[in-house]
Amino acid sequence: MLKIKKGDTVRVIAGKDKDKEGKVISVDKKNHKVLVDGVNKVTKHTKPSMMNQQGGIIQKEAPIDISNVMYLHKGQVTRIGFKIEDGKKVRVAKKTGEVID
Numbered sequence: 001m002l003k004i005k006k007g008d009t010v011r012v013i014a015g016k017d018k019d020k021e022g023k024v025i026s027v028d029k030k031n032h033k034v035l036v037d038g039v040n041k042v043t044k045h046t047k048p049s050m051m052n053q054q055g056g057i058i059q060k061e062a063p064i065d066i067s068n069v070m071y072l073h074k075g076q077v078t079r080i081g082f083k084i085e086d087g088k089k090v091r092v093a094k095k096t097g098e099v100i101d
Helices: none
Strands: 009-012 021-028 033-036 041-046 056-061 069-073 076-078 080-085 088-093
Touching (some): 009 033
Antiparallel strands (some): 069 076
16 A cells, blocks of 8 residues: 555655655556656657647656655655554554544
């Protein structure tokens, strides 16, 4: 089970976009990659198609490894642990001990 989920706010801790923050758009569990809004932008050349009549050069986010991002809780990065509460498994911020969801 991965500790980062879609919709979480994360900070990049390694790579060319270090210290940038953004919301997780999607998580690829199989390859351990995440897509973060506004992080790891790449230039893609597209051919004209029915959907995009013009074609041309577009900027889009590329996936980054899940180990290069850290969960952001109340403005500070923290690791995530798990705890059983009322028979349910919940995520817990290690730095503060608060339940995330």
